[in-house]
Amino acid sequence: MRRAGAWLPSDVLRGELVGAVEVGGRVRRSGDRTALVDAFGSLDLDALGPQVRDGDLVVVWGRVEARSLRSVRVIDHRPTTRHEGASDVARLLERGVGAALEARARAAAALRALFASWRFLEVETPSLVPCPGLDTHLDAFEAFPTAALPRFLITSPEYQMKRLLVGGIPRCFQLARSFRRGELGSRHNPEFTMLEWYRAFSGMNDVLEDTEAIVLAVNAEIGGPQSLLSTLDLERPFPRLSVAEAFERFAGVAATETLRLADEDSEQFYRLLIERVEPGLATLGAPVFLERYPASMASLARTCADDPRFAERFELYACGVELCNGFGELTHGGEQRARFERDRAERTARGLPVYPIDERFLTALEEGMPPSGGNALGFDRLVMLALGAPSLDAVMAFPEREL
Numbered sequence: 488m489r490r491a492g493a494w495l496p497s498d499v500l501r502g503e504l505v506g507a508v509e510v511g512g513r514v515r516r517s518g519d520r521t522a523l524v525d526a527f528g529s530l531d532l533d534a535l536g537p538q539v540r541d542g543d544l545v546v547v548w549g550r551v552e553a554r555s556l557r558s559v560r561v562i563d564h565r566p567t568t569r570h571e572g573a574s575d576v577a578r579l580l581e582r583g584v585g586a587a588l589e590a591r592a593r594a595a596a597a598l599r600a601l602f603a604s605w606r607f608l609e610v611e612t613p614s615l616v617p618c619p620g621l622d623t624h625l626d627a628f629e630a631f632p633t634a635a636l637p638r639f640l641i642t643s644p645e646y647q648m649k650r651l652l653v654g655g656i657p658r659c660f661q662l663a664r665s666f667r668r669g670e671l672g673s674r675h676n677p678e679f680t681m682l683e684w685y686r687a688f689s690g691m692n693d694v695l696e697d698t699e700a701i702v703l704a705v706n707a708e709i710g711g712p713q714s715l716l717s718t719l720d721l722e723r724p725f726p727r728l729s730v731a732e733a734f735e736r737f738a739g740v741a742a743t744e745t746l747r748l749a750d751e752d753s754e755q756f757y758r759l760l761i762e763r764v765e766p767g768l769a770t771l772g773a774p775v776f777l778e779r780y781p782a783s784m785a786s787l788a789r790t791c792a793d794d795p796r797f798a799e800r801f802e803l804y805a806c807g808v809e810l811c812n813g814f815g816e817l818t819h820g821g822e823q824r825a826r827f828e829r830d831r832a833e834r835t836a837r838g839l840p841v842y843p844i845d846e847r848f849l850t851a852l853e854e855g856m857p858p859s860g861g862n863a864l865g866f867d868r869l870v871m872l873a874l875g876a877p878s879l880d881a882v883m884a885f886p887e888r889e890l
Contacts, residue, residue, distance in 0.1 A: 511546040526585020531555040542569040587882045590709040591870050597708040607658040612647035618845035621830035626668040640666035646848040652687045653851040660684035673878035676886050685861040691799045691815035694860035699723045706873050713875035715806045720773040729779040737767030749781035769807030777802045788814035813862030820852035
């Protein structure tokens with residue numbers, strides 16, 4: 488006899504084990520069917536006695552025959568109370584979140600294998616930092632609100648990862664826990680997982696190719712008939728569309744007016760992006776790179792060599808979902824400081840929290856950051872699309888609503 492442990496072993500669920508086994512799980516009764524279940528599958532049982540109720544935890548002995556357990560004897564029985572409302576059993580087991588977590592783990596393993604094949608180093612950088620970023624559309628959680636040691640939870644690990652490039656690590660990536668205050672919805676959670684990577688002596692085009700390979704690798708690993716990504720034309724290279732072209736095509740706004748809005752009326756710019764451009768991109772039937780943002784929205788990207796009115800910044804859209812935000816990276820410390828000062832002034836004018844400038848990051852840029860490309864991709868969103876899940880809640884162990 489084999490003792491399988493506290494929960495259903497995968498070889499039993501796959502029908503690969505035949506013979507006597509001692510195995511545990513939760514009882515589920517439905518009509519004439521009685522099954523032993525966990526988050527990843529079920530095993531039909533011979534009828535149990537009436538003392539074992541639906542939802543109870545048991546350890547049983549029996550003989551496995553074609554994903555069924557015969558001649559069942561109860562070894563241990565632990566009655567439990569079934570909750571219909573805030574129930575981890577219902578969410579993880581019955582709504583399929585447990586199976587999504589297993590798929591999520593396989594997707595992460597596939598990405599780690601892919602980056603290893605590219606000779607990237609997986610790194611870990613701090614979650615508590617002196618400056619969480621100055622983007623006017625992102626707000627951070629303050630962890631230590633004291634003048635002596637102000638620290639914030641990262642909105643992205645960008646600054647520290649770029650310091651690694653300066654220090655001589657040419658390729659690095661991480662699956663980083665990131666935090667953004669005020670973000671909650673079907674595609675947002677205050678705490679989420681960011682896949683972020685950087686290539687030294689590379690540019691935006693190299694990172695675009697990386698991004699395509701990442702999307703295909705995750706879809707190949709966990710996508711199936713339900714995958715929303717598989718409804719798209721995934722042939723490489725993915726189509727590219729400049730911001731100016733997209734605004735003219737989907738919002739009827741000429742390039743000069745798009746630049747004016749970006750410079751003078753960012754609220755209207757983003758309103759058109761959300762209400763007109765993003766729905767238009769969703770009709771194209773393929774993942775689309777939206778590239779060449781106006782230079783006033785460059786953030787940490789360098790400007791385009793052929794037209795400095797635009798920047799080497801891109802985002803990937805798939806099924807109407809923004810998956811990433813990447814750059815051909817700005818490496819000039821003086822220009823980056825000027826941008827930070829402008830961001831701080833805008834945050835002040837808009838009544839937003841004003842965060843410190845990361846002087847260590849600027850010092851690193853002054854030491855010399857190699858020409859680089861980088862990207863920050865929402866791992867939860869990519870898994871959500873590959874699994875055809877309705878929201879991020881369905882692919883996260885404990886989203887905000889479950890805390």
